[in-house]
Amino acid sequence: MAIDKTLVSGSMTMLLLKLLSEQDMYGYEMIDTLRQRSQNVFELKAGTLYPLLHSLEDKGLLGVYEKEVLGKTRKYYSITREGKHLLKNKEEEWKKYSNAVASVLALA
Amino acid sequence: MEEYLSTLLSQIRCEKARNLVNAEIRGHIEDQAEENRKKGMSEAQALEAAVKDMGDPVEAGVMLDQIHRPQAAWGMILLMAVISLVSVLIHVVIGINADDTMVYSGRQYILRSAGSVLIGFGAMLAVYRIDYSFMGKFAKIIAAVCVIFLALLFFVPGLSLTLNGSIGYIPIGSGTISIKYGLLLLVPIYGALLYQYRGSGYKGLLKSLLWMFSIVFLTICLPAISMAAELLLMMGVLLTMAVWKGWFGTARKRILAAFWSVAAGGPMLLAAQLFLSGRLAGYQTERFRYFLSGDTSKYDYTGTMLKSCLTQMKVLGAGEKSTAVTVPCFNSDYILTFLGTFYGLIAAILVCLVLLFVTFRIFRISIRQKNQLGMIMGCGCGLVFLVSILTNIAQNLSLLPRMGSFLPLFSFGGTGIVVCYVLIGIILSVYRYKNVLPVHLGESAAIGRGQQFGLKGGDQSPTEM
Structure with missing residues (x-):
């Protein structure tokens, strides 16, 4: 089933922060992991991912460093303390929201 | 691939920032192409699919331009x-x-x-x-x-x-x-x-x-x-x-x-x-x-x-x-x-x-x-x-x-x-x-120094996008 794009993009920041709260990753790794975990529901375009990552980094929510893996220099992203804080808030907000949606749907 | 990159990078007005973006996006396309090859695609198909996966270069470039430009600490x-x-x-x-x-x-x-x-x-x-x-x-x-x-x-x-x-x-x-x-x-x-x-x-x-x-x-x-x-x-x-x-x-x-x-x-x-x-x-x-x-x-x-x-x-x-x-x-x-x-x-x-x-x-x-x-x-x-x-x-x-x-x-x-x-x-x-x-500064900046968008020899296959 195709999922409405706007439904995904609003929560993408939260999803990326969640991934990075588990381990540091580079861009391609994030897209790949998201794809696998969501059973191909989240087909995030790289053209959307990098501007988002760079803006999160600009806001101080993510940090970056370079690491050489198998002869390739990769840019790794890691979550900062501020990023973790935002993730916690977003997760709570999301739970509240999804519970509310679920209750409304159950009533109908 | 080079066409995609040059379209995307040309949206970024600050020239110095282009090198920064270039290396990362290029690496991504290469990773995706390699993955596609492993799935059995031919060289040409793998790269084409990888570039298609990237989405619209202009849209991405404009968004990156918003972020990567010189900033003044007005405060x-x-x-x-x-x-x-x-x-x-x-x-x-x-x-x-x-x-x-x-x-x-x-x-x-x-x-x-x-x-x-x-x-x-x-x-x-x-x-x-x-x-x-x-x-x-x-x-x-x-x-x-x-x-x-x-x-x-x-x-x-x-x-x-x-x-x-x-x-x-x-x-x-x-x-x-x-x-x-x-x-x-x-x-x-x-x-x-x-x-x-x-x-x-x-x-x-x-x-x-x-x-x-x-x-x-x-x-x-x-x-x-x-x-x-x-x-x-x-x-x-x-x-x-x-x-x-x-x-x-x-x-x-x-x-x-x-x-x-x-x-x-x-x-x-x-x-x-x-x-x-x-x-x-x-x-x-x-x-x-x-x-x-x-x-x-x-x-x-x-x-x-x-x-x-x-x-x-x-x-x-x-x-x-x-x-x-x-x-x-x-x-x-x-x-x-x-x-x-x-x-x-x-x-x-x-x-x-x-x-x-x-x-x-x-x-x-x-x-x-x-x-x-x-x-x-x-x-x-x-x-x-x-x-x-x-x-x-x-x-x-x-x-x-x-x-x-x-x-x-x-x-x-x-x-x-x-x-x-x-x-x-x-x-x-x-x-x-x-x-x-x-x-x-060394490695990433060096890529773009010689050629405008850092064309590496190996990338210039006839199948590039």
Whole structure:
């Protein structure tokens, strides 16, 4: 089933922060992991991912460093303390929201 | 692929930022293409699918352009403008009330203090416009020129002016440049040196130490011992950061423990040796003797005056003004005591807090900086502010023996003022390029240098998109 794009993009920041709260990753790794975990529901375009990552980094929510893996220099992203804080808030907000949606749907 | 990249990159107006984006996006497409090949696609199909997966290059490019462009730290610039104005006003008041005990007449004094702030502000804006990575690239040359110049001072008479037994002044026009305050600019430059030796192991570490000790040694010979100690402390902290971050790939704890025991113990031995052998300038020997004698009240005029000012200060409003203006250097070294006496303790504390806030901002910008050269140069600027402010406060409270120190941006004096503005200029430049320069300058930047979008030989297959 195709999922409405706007439904995904609003929560993408939260999803990326969640991934990075588990381990540091580079861009391609994030897209790949998201794809696998969501059973191909989240087909995030790289053209959307990098501007988002760079803006999160600009806001101080993510940090970056370079690491050489198998002869390739990769840019790794890691979550900062501020990023973790935002993730916690977003997760709570999301739970509240999804519970509310679920209750409304159950009533109908 | 090249078409995709060039369409995307051409949306980014800041050329320097293109290299930063290029390497990452290119790597992504290559990874995706490789994955596609593993799934059984042909070379051409794999790359085509990978590029298609990327989405619209224009849309992505426009979004990246929004982020990757030079940024102005308007808050900091505004804060500097306000500080400059207040600083000039303070010295205008001093100038208006000037009597004949001062070196300059009131009008001369006002012109000089306002002039140095103006020159400083101009220098700040000029440095701000320069990409600091440019300064980083020439760090070795800058440091070498400074060290050679310092060494020449001892051999070429007439190159400098001797004041109070110290040769640290260069005559220029109707005034002098204080070499010892000028040396503070070497701190961020030293940070850049450390960055350049990154990855060169114990050899790089040794070279970094040699640079530090030659600068400190020449400063001691000026003689400007307190400045040498300050420089050693500030450069030592930068070296510690570099070692701790593993820039040299050396052992960390053992190296740092050895460094700090030598850096802390060595100067004390050296100072004792210089003092005992009588090679210090006359006034320095005197200061040492008075300080060592314990009871300083008999000999230490300045200290006695400072203490009496401190006790007469009111929390708000003017205290006993006559004592404050008799403190030597009340308009430069002891400007805090002057402010406290003339406008109340609150005024002095407020000035300190504003300066500490500026220092905090400098460190925050530096630490948040992903480009490691900018990080270490910025921290160098922050250290100069922090150490100068704390030393000066301690001086005003008579916690340290008499020595020349200054309150950044507030003390009267050409060189000290201009140096502070240049340091702020460097930090503004670091902020300006925070989203433009990559983590490390060498590798990613090198890709784009030769060809516009960094075409690598291997990528130019006939199947590229």
